[in-house]
Amino acid sequence: MNFTLCNILELQDIGGRDKWEQILAETDQEEQTQHAGRAKVDGLMKRLEWLKAEIKKTEDTLSAELNSDQAYEDGLGICDSSIVLMDVSSSSLDSDASSCYAGRSFSLTSEDHQELPSQSEEESSQEFVEEAPENSESLFEDADLTPSAGAQYCSRDSAEASPHAEFVELSFSPKLGNKRLVFDTESHTVETQLGHQARTSHGRFDACQWMAKQKFSEGWVYWDVDTTFSTGWAVGVAYPNLMRNERLGRTSSSWCLEWSSGQLNAWHNNIKTYVKHSNPNGIRVILDMAKGQLSFQSLCDSLLELYSFQVGFTGPLIPVFWLFGLTRNALKFPRH
Known part of the structure; x- marks a missing residue:
């Protein structure tokens, strides 16, 4: 058969x-x-x-x-x-995940999840920012934004500024940021906005990052950044020609310190250098144009230097910041 x-x-x-x-x-x-x-x-x-x-x-x-x-x-x-x-237990992490920052709530509620865009909208709006905290999207996408236990921003009261460096108060224009970032002038905070709250204009970058208005071609300046309420962030500088589709630190014209995937790294020209330090809740960025030096210090460790770039800068530099864009994150810029 x-x-x-x-x-x-x-x-x-x-x-x-x-x-x-x-x-x-x-x-x-x-x-x-x-x-x-x-x-x-x-x-x-x-x-x-x-x-x-x-x-x-x-x-x-x-x-x-x-x-x-x-x-x-x-x-x-x-x-x-x-x-x-x-x-601290797993139940406390789930139940006590709501915090108020500078009078603004950053916790994700069930209503926030319902307001997220549909799959087709999300694919078109997430750009390539999801790459940032490498292999960690599942860790953050449902997590409420709260500071870790004991995480407190360390202000300049605990660390004196460099005696000759000049403090600068950064300002931001909507034209220089990603459509999912907003700047709150009252709290001096850059934060992500999810769902229908996002701006309709495309802004300066495809990635979830923002370029400040200030441009430095000479002098010795510094600015502080409070990263307490951010699960993924990067702070640094770039030449004004940083393109729309380029990420901070992934080009030859940008330098940054970045916290993502539970690790602190320095980035330049798409080369990652591991920095052996826990997540600093306060960063001081010091730019010395005369010496060609860009330094990152921890405000919580008596201005401990985390990393320093020695560069022969060939043009003016602009502060640039990146935030993980799939959850509600914030970077605050303290005034002096």
């Missing part, structure tokens, strides 16, 4: 080619459903691992602070200082 011919005849009896195509379509749909299910599970597992790492990091920080305070008290005979411990 020729089983192949028997199967062909049997298939013909139950519907022929149409039946065969139906079977193939059902098989493809089943495989796609299984693939989507696996992808969702993988995303949830990555988010769980990230949350566990954040909990462990917070516990280690609190434990170190407690031991340091206890040792200090034992040495000086101080017995009356009060130490408050925060019990």
Whole structure:
């Protein structure tokens, strides 16, 4: 018996080619459903691992602070200082994820999720900004924006400015930013706007970044940036010819310090240099045009220098900032 011919005849009896195509379509749909299910599970597992790492990091920080305070008290005979411990767990990260920053709320509610654009709109508006926190979209896309436990912006009260550098107060024009960024003049904050709140104009960049109005061709200047309420950010400078489709630090004409994927890196000409330091909640950017030096210091560590570029600048430089654009993030620029 020729089983192949028997199967062909049997298939013909139950519907022929149409039946065969139906079977193939059902098989493809089943495989796609299984693939989507696996992808969702993988995303949830990555988010769980990230949350566990954040909990462990917070516990280690609190434990170190407690031991340091206890040792200090034992040495000086101080017995009356009060130490408050925060019990950080996965439930507290989920339930206590709402914070108010400079009188503005940055938590994502269920209503915010409903207001996100449809898939077709999202594909056209996200540009290539999703690449930024590399392989970390699943970690951030549902996360509410709250500062990590103990994360406090360290102002200039804890660190004196360079004696000869001049502080500059940065200003921003809508024409120089991405359509999903807005500048609040009252709080002096650049922040992302999601869904229907985004501007309709395309702005200066495809990526979720903004160029300040100031342009420096000489002198020794500095500005401060509060990064407490941002899950992904970059601060730096670029020549005015930075193109619409170019990312800060990924070109030969831009330099930056960036926090993404739980790592601090310096970027220039698309070359990444790892910086061994935790996420600094306050950054001081110092630009010395005469010496051709661009430095990044931590305001929370007595102006500890995180990284420095030595460059023979050939033209004026403009401050540029990038924010992770899939969640609500903010960079504040403190006034002096």
